[in-house]
Amino acid sequence: MGVVSGASYRFLMTYRDVASKKVLVWACTAVGARMPVAMAPLALVFLVRERAGGYSLGAVLAAAYVIGEIVGAPVLGMRLRPERGRVHLAVGLAVGAVGFAGLWVLPAAHPVVLSGFAVMAGAAPAAATGGLRTLLTSLVPERAVAQALSVESVVTAGVWAVSPAAVAGLALGVAPRVPLGLAAVLMALSIVGLWFLPAAWGEDGGAGDVDAGGRRPGASPLRVLAGAWPVYVTGAASLTLLGLSELVLPALLEQRGIAVGWSGPLLTGMAVGGGLGAFAYGLRRWPGELRTRSAVLVAGTSACVTIAALSTGTAGIAVALVVGGTLQSAAMLTRNLSLREALPPNALAAGYSVMYAAAGAGYAATGSLAGALLRVVAPSTAVLAGVGLTLTLAGVGWWGEARRAGRSGPGVDTDVSLAAIPGHRPSEL
Structure with missing residues (x-):
C-alpha cells in the first residue's frame, strides 16, 4: 500500500x-x-x-x-x-x-x-x-508528458x-x-x-540513429508517418463512438419518448466525464501495454454506448454516456502516448495532425453510416451497427500494433511517462 x-x-x-x-x-x-x-x-x-x-x-x-x-x-x-x-x-x-x-x-x-x-x-x-x-x-x-497530455484533454473536454x-x-x-x-x-x-510561447520546439528531434519502430531518420517522411498506421486506426475507432453518440442521440431520445432537449445536457455530461477521465489517467500507472490498455478502454466505451442505446430511461443513458466519455478520453490519451513511441520526435507534429485527420474521417464515416441506417432501422439499431464498426477498427489497430512491436523487439510498447521517472522500476507500481 x-x-x-x-x-x-x-x-x-x-x-x-x-x-x-x-x-x-x-x-x-x-x-x-x-x-x-x-x-x-x-x-x-x-x-x-x-x-x-x-x-x-x-x-x-x-x-x-x-x-x-x-x-x-x-x-x-x-x-x-x-x-x-x-x-x-x-x-x-x-x-x-x-x-x-x-x-x-x-x-x-x-x-x-x-x-x-x-x-x-x-x-x-x-x-x-x-x-x-x-x-x-x-x-x-x-x-510529465502523460500529465501534460491529460491536461490537454481536460482543456479540450x-x-x-x-x-x-x-x-x-x-x-x-x-x-x-x-x-x-x-x-x-x-x-x-x-x-x-x-x-x-517558444517560436520553435524539438530542435533536437532528429537525434538518434533510429526511432522506436526501427526506422532511420533519413527515411521518407511519408513512409515514417505511414508506419504508425495502427495508431491512427485505433484513434479513429475511439472517436467514432463520440460521433455516434452526438449524431444519433436526438433520434434515440425520440425513440425512447424522451424530450430531445435532453441532448445538450447529456452530451455536456459526456464531455465532463471526458475531462475527469483524462485527469484520472495521469494520476497513476495503469497495468498492461499501451495497445492492450487502449483496446480495453475502447471496448469499455463501446459497452457504455451499447448500454445507452438499449436503455429506456434518461438516467440510464446519462450514466452510460458519462462513463463512456471517461473511458473514451483515456483511450485517446493512450493513442497520443503510443504515437510518441511510434514516431521520431521531429515527426510528431505531423503524426498528431495525421491522427487528427484519421479521427475526423472516423467521425465522418460513422455519421454517414448512422445517417444511412436511420432511414431503414431504429436509432438504437444504428448505434449498435456503429459500435460494431468501432470494434472492428479497434481490432485491426491492435493487430497492427502487436505486429509492429513483434518486428521491433521487446521494449517498444512502454509508457513514456514512467520510463522518464528517475529510478523507476516496473515492480514499484
Whole structure:
C-alpha cells in the first residue's frame, strides 16, 4: 500500500511540473484555436437554417468544413517544421480566421461561396492541433508528458462542453451569424498567444540513429508517418463512438419518448466525464501495454454506448454516456502516448495532425453510416451497427500494433511517462 501511495505521489508531482505560466498561456492559446473548431458544425447549421432548405444546406456546409479538416490536417501537418513552428501555426490560424470572418460577414452569400469559406476555415488551421500538442510536450519535463497530455484533454473536454450551449445561445438570442464572428475573433486571438510561447520546439528531434519502430531518420517522411498506421486506426475507432453518440442521440431520445432537449445536457455530461477521465489517467500507472490498455478502454466505451442505446430511461443513458466519455478520453490519451513511441520526435507534429485527420474521417464515416441506417432501422439499431464498426477498427489497430512491436523487439510498447521517472522500476507500481 505504501508503494502505491509513493507512486501516486510521484505522479502528482509530475502534475506540478505542468503547473507553469507557459502552460497557462498555452491553455489560453489552445482554447482560442480549438473553440472555433468545436463551434463550427453547429454554428454553420444555425447560420442557414432559416433559408429555404436550411437544414440540408447546413449539413452540406458542415460536411465541407469537416472535409477541409480531413484534407488540411495531413497535408499541412507534413509541412510543419519544428524550427518554424510559430510561423506555420500563425499563418494557418490567420487564414482560418479569415474563413470564419467570411461566413460571419456574408451569411446570405451563394452556397458555393459559403462552402468555400467553410473549407478554408476547416483546412487552414487543421495542423494547429498537432503543432500545439507538440509544443505543449516541449514545455514540460519528459517525466510529465502523460500529465501534460491529460491536461490537454481536460482543456479540450471543457471546450466541447461549453461550445454547443454558446452556439445555441448566441445564434438564437442574438443573431445566427454571431457564433461564427466569435469563432473568427477567438482564432485571431490565439495567434497573439503564440507570441508568448517558444517560436520553435524539438530542435533536437532528429537525434538518434533510429526511432522506436526501427526506422532511420533519413527515411521518407511519408513512409515514417505511414508506419504508425495502427495508431491512427485505433484513434479513429475511439472517436467514432463520440460521433455516434452526438449524431444519433436526438433520434434515440425520440425513440425512447424522451424530450430531445435532453441532448445538450447529456452530451455536456459526456464531455465532463471526458475531462475527469483524462485527469484520472495521469494520476497513476495503469497495468498492461499501451495497445492492450487502449483496446480495453475502447471496448469499455463501446459497452457504455451499447448500454445507452438499449436503455429506456434518461438516467440510464446519462450514466452510460458519462462513463463512456471517461473511458473514451483515456483511450485517446493512450493513442497520443503510443504515437510518441511510434514516431521520431521531429515527426510528431505531423503524426498528431495525421491522427487528427484519421479521427475526423472516423467521425465522418460513422455519421454517414448512422445517417444511412436511420432511414431503414431504429436509432438504437444504428448505434449498435456503429459500435460494431468501432470494434472492428479497434481490432485491426491492435493487430497492427502487436505486429509492429513483434518486428521491433521487446521494449517498444512502454509508457513514456514512467520510463522518464528517475529510478523507476516496473515492480514499484
